[in-house]
């Protein structure tokens with residue numbers, strides 16, 4: 001790897017994905033929300049003056065998908081306008097910006113792996129806020145930038161679907177999981193590694209899709225999590241409509257959001273590994289002393 005870690009600034013340093021970057025690049029400069037609130041342009045400018053980063057990796061985000069339905073302004077401020085401000089600062093200081101977005105910018109009607117230039121149509125406040133971030137980043141684009149859309153992200157150190165399943169199973173709660181939404185669970189460590197490969201190979205500025213390969217439903221994912229952790233707990237499948245009827249305040253998620261990662265594979269020469277294999281590594285990481 002040819003990247004100079006000390007010139008890399010990582011925002012949202014306390015989050016789940018930032019944790020995966022910290023493991024790979026302990027020499028990078030991580031700033032948690034308490035040190036940098038990305039909604040403050042003044043704070044961004046001060047940090048640039050202080051650290052003069054050559055690359056900013058934005059791991060800061062509002063990620064509460066259901067709660068965003070009640071807090072769209074806040075989600076838009078963090079996932080949208082603040083990303084525009086980061087892009088402006090990177091442009092002014094000639095820094096590269098690497099930013100993460102989501103499969104939830106799609107509406108789920110295209111039933112084949114989604115390419116970066118496929119039409120978007122977010123169905124939720126969170127999806128709209130992330131799309132706004134993509135748009136504002138491109139409007140104020142620095143010289144070099146990457147928007148990396150990923151999906152169904154999980155890993156050590158954050159609230160995530162596997163953690164919710166394991167907690168519920170551990171508490172003996174009955175599990176009811178949606179079985180008609182298809183996507184690709186993605187392990188933070190694989191996403192961080194693939195992102196660093198793209199950066200290292202000077203990937204051209206643009207939107208990239210990165211997710212573990214293969215696809216499943218949330219129900220299928222839940223069953224494999226329980227299997228991987230050897231928990232014998234029954235799981236009941238439920239359709240999205242029934243789920244929404246039981247939880248009217250919940251966000252609408254795309255029925256299909258598998259991402260086509262072939263562009264990354266072509267550039268790096270390495271396919272993203274299958275999500276099931278990554279899940280085993282996650283279990284190993286969780287059981288590390």
Ligand SMILES: NC(=O)c1ccc[n+]([C@@H]2O[C@H](COP(=O)([O-])OP(=O)(O)OC[C@H]3O[C@@H](n4cnc5c(N)ncnc54)[C@H](OP(=O)(O)O)[C@@H]3O)[C@@H](O)[C@H]2O)c1
Nearest residue numbers: 012014015016017033037038060061063100102150152153
């Ligand atoms: N999780 C998923 O399933 C998923 C799927 C697709 C894409 N993504 C994207 O992947 C990226 C990384 O997500 P993640 O799972 O690592 O999220 P995460 O664990 O929720 O981390 C986000 C971090 O950003 C911080 N943050 C929130 N508002 C901030 C602000 N105004 N200024 C500075 N920091 C702020 C949070 O701090 P607090 O905890 O204090 O709020 C948290 O530490 C995000 O762009 C997300 O949209 C995630």
